[in-house]
Amino acid sequence: MAVRLVTGNRIAETSSKGNQEKWLEHDRWYKLDLFGYEGLAETVTSQLLQQSNIEELGFRYVTYCMERMNVHQRIRNGCSSPNFLMPGESILTLADLFRKGVGPDWQSVVARQPNLAGKVRWMVEQTIRLTELKQFGNYLTLLFEVDMLFGNEDRHLNNIAVLRRGEEFDYCPIFDFGAGLLSNVRDYPMDIEPRSHMKLLRAQPLNTTFTRQVRAVRSLYGPQLQWTFMVAEVTAALEEPLKFYAERDRAYIADRIKTCIHWQAAKL
Structure with missing residues (x-):
């Protein structure tokens, strides 16, 4: 569960992965790398999602770009993204939505639901009841498929959200890919063969x-995500x-x- 600690205009977000500083400046959000190359993971994932059917399905995703920042008297890597909130909009996470709307x-x-599909169905039905977003099952399926494709293991219920405008709701752009692509070199050191790490992802x-989670949501709402990128496009997205x-670390x-991506795409 995320806890936001505000000091000045900076926010230290606490999640299952730790504290990552981010702040809003000139209508862009800036985030620092924490345990490895999170900024690169955000940037590459959003570039590759340009070659997917997300917008054709009627949904959106956040675009990220690399940044080098002078923070705490040190030059740090990270990324930035546009502030997608319109005037009068706010983000409501599913954790807060359920806390307020269910109890x-x-x-x-x-936890009392009989299986994974039952848990997914409960989350979707409660979200639809509270927001009237009728395609939320498709949205959640798409989100889980994107996370599986890029190995993003930090999609807790504070990273799944809806947009609120007064008493109306909309689908939130898919955001926060930083825990994907084995970016956390503390948990997944670079001197160990990547396939060994892939077996440990949850x-x-x-x-x-990922396979069981996606299978559960697809059993209810069917497959959603399609993509056209291949190895050449991944190589090009990595270049900058x-x-x-x-x-010494680039290779x-x-x-x-x-x-x-190859491993996850084959399973997906």
Whole structure:
């Protein structure tokens, strides 16, 4: 569960992965790398999603770009993204939506569901009841498929959200890909073969394998995500972001990312 600690105009977001500083300036959000190359993961993922059917399905995603920033008297890598909120809009996470609309014991209600598909169905039905977003099952399926494709294991219920405008709701652009592509070199060191790491990944919010999570949601709402990029497009997307990182690490990072996408795409 995320906790926001505000000091001045900076926010330190606490999640299952740790504290990552971010702040809003000139209508853009800036985030610092925390455990590895999160900025690169955000940037490459959003570039590759340009070659997908997300917009054809009627949904959106956040675009990220690499940044080098002078923070705390140090030069740091990270990324930035546009502030997608329109005047009068706010983000309401599913964790807050369920807390307000179902009650403080909503997690125990989810836990009583008989299986993974039952948990997914409950989350979707409650979201539709509270927001009237009738295609939320398709949206959630798409989100889980994107996370599986890029190995993003930090999709807790504070990273799934809807947009609120007064008493009306809309679908939130898909955001926060930084925990994907084996970016956390603390948990997944670069001196270990990438396929060994891939076997350890766990999907959120159901805390299971990506395959089981996607299978559960697809059993209810069918497949959603399609993409056209291949190895050449992944290589091209990596070219500029890799320049932000030490030259000695670039080949290792590129290999990890290509292995991750190839491995996950084959299973997806």
